[in-house]
Amino acid sequence: MSKTYNHSLHVLYVVSFLAILLILFYPSEIFSFTNEPEIISSENPRAFVKNYSSYFDSDNNTIIVGSVAKSDYQDFPQSVLVGVKTHNNITNSNEIITEEPYNSILSKDNEPFPFKFKINSTIFPDAVNSEPFIFESRNASIPNTKLNTFTLEYPVIPQGNHKELYGNITNTSPIQLNNITLFAIVNDRNSTQIDSVKSVIPTLKPYQTLKFTFVPDTAIENNVYFYSCVGGDIDDMKINDFQIVSISSSKVLGYKFSSLIQIDYLNYNASGNQFSFTINNIYPYPGSLSLQLMPIQEEPVAISIDGLPVETVSARNEDNKTLLELSIPQGVHDIIISKIQE
Known part of the structure; x- marks a missing residue:
């Protein structure tokens, strides 16, 4: 009985010593992603990534683009963060980088909204192989008023020398619109999303019409065939303000x-x-x-x-x-x- 106890104690000491060595010499591997929230695989997700692709821009940054949508299993509008897992070559640690989609609130089932990551390839060399995922999806906070009192006029086929898209936005209401984010998905000939673009308009006076432009990245401009899911995101007011x-x-x-x-x-x-x-x-x-x-x-x-x-x-x-x-x-x-x- 005593020999068995001593042998077990000896084994415990050895295992503990090895564990300490691993922690001292390989801390990033042991504690990788310890600060990330629990990622739960669910058959009924709140939101999901519809598609994605990646490329290197002219400055050798890793660009990851795609679109997200609210699941039809979820009744409540969603506020979403998209994440990618990648390794930091400077700190020798694994990290999660997050971005918001261009539309702040997902309310319609399966309606895609674009997102875009621009990641330094020197610091994160393996980011190009990362698969974006829903890092956080939560019920959108209320109260919040979203304005849809504008019209957009544009062709879907690019017009400029660099495959830009030109259009007009008109304020159809008697109030001034502020901080308008217009966005679109850029597709190739096979209807594959190859870029996400946005344009910001600071102010739009009542019943005013202004021009807007979408410019794709030069690295993929030769593959641009058409634009889709053109839309806008405008907050009307701060909470509790008239x-x-x-x-x-x-x-x-x-x-x-x-x-x-x-x-x-x-x-x-x-x-x-x-x-x-x-x-x-x-x-x-x-x-x-x-x-x-x-x-x-x-x-x-x-x-x-x-x-x-x-x-x-x-x-x-x-x-x-x-x-x-x-x-x-x-x-x-x-x-x-x-x-x-x-």
């Missing part, structure tokens, strides 16, 4: 939502004294729409949702403002506020 719209020289309207809302149409009809929204409540439960009219509305306004009058509206007057509260169901709805006093 967006103010001037509807006349003496009247302004403010609005804010308590849910994740996409505004598809926004307009004031002066002749009818009515303000119109077409909105999409993306979250799968009702959200509130808060309105304020300044100065105070002496006569009650009339409000309808999808053509049906709202009989009971929570309204109160304070600080020279008329405050209104509405409950907005999930989905797309037309809201009309009429009898607005000038």
Whole structure:
């Protein structure tokens, strides 16, 4: 009994000594990826990488492009980070590099949105062989208002000497749009994604039209055949802030939502004294729409949702403002506020 115990103790000492040596001389291999979140393989993912490809640019950087989409198994809109695992040649450690897709919130099932990594090949020589994956996918935070009050006009076939794409963007609303990110997927003759492109427009005034340009990387420009999935991402306002719209020289309207809302149409009809929204409540439960009219509305306004009058509206007057509260169901709805006093 004593011999068995001593032998076991001796073995334990040897194993412990070897483990210490491994930790001292090979720390990166032992602790590789210890700080990464647990990657769970699931048959019902929140989001997924639809496709990807890689190439070296003219400066020998590794470029990894692809697109991500929300899974149809997931009811909630997703905020996503894309990751690639690669080895850092300087620190001799394994790392995960992350990037956000060009669209900040994925809401439609299986709709692709592009992403792009630009990685230093000297520091990360094996990055070109990395397969991008969903590093993080979580329910998008609310409230958040996304504006879709713009139109894009463009051909899908490239026009410039370097296979650029030229188009026009028009603001169709009475409010200024800020920090517009336009994006597109670049495809070759076989409909394979070979690049991701974006263009940023700082401001777009009400009803203004501006030109935009997409420029592919010079390393792949000879293979560019057409552009697809052209779109834009615009945040309307900060959380808990009212967006103010001037509807006349003496009247302004403010609005804010308590849910994740996409505004598809926004307009004031002066002749009818009515303000119109077409909105999409993306979250799968009702959200509130808060309105304020300044100065105070002496006569009650009339409000309808999808053509049906709202009989009971929570309204109160304070600080020279008329405050209104509405409950907005999930989905797309037309809201009309009429009898607005000038």
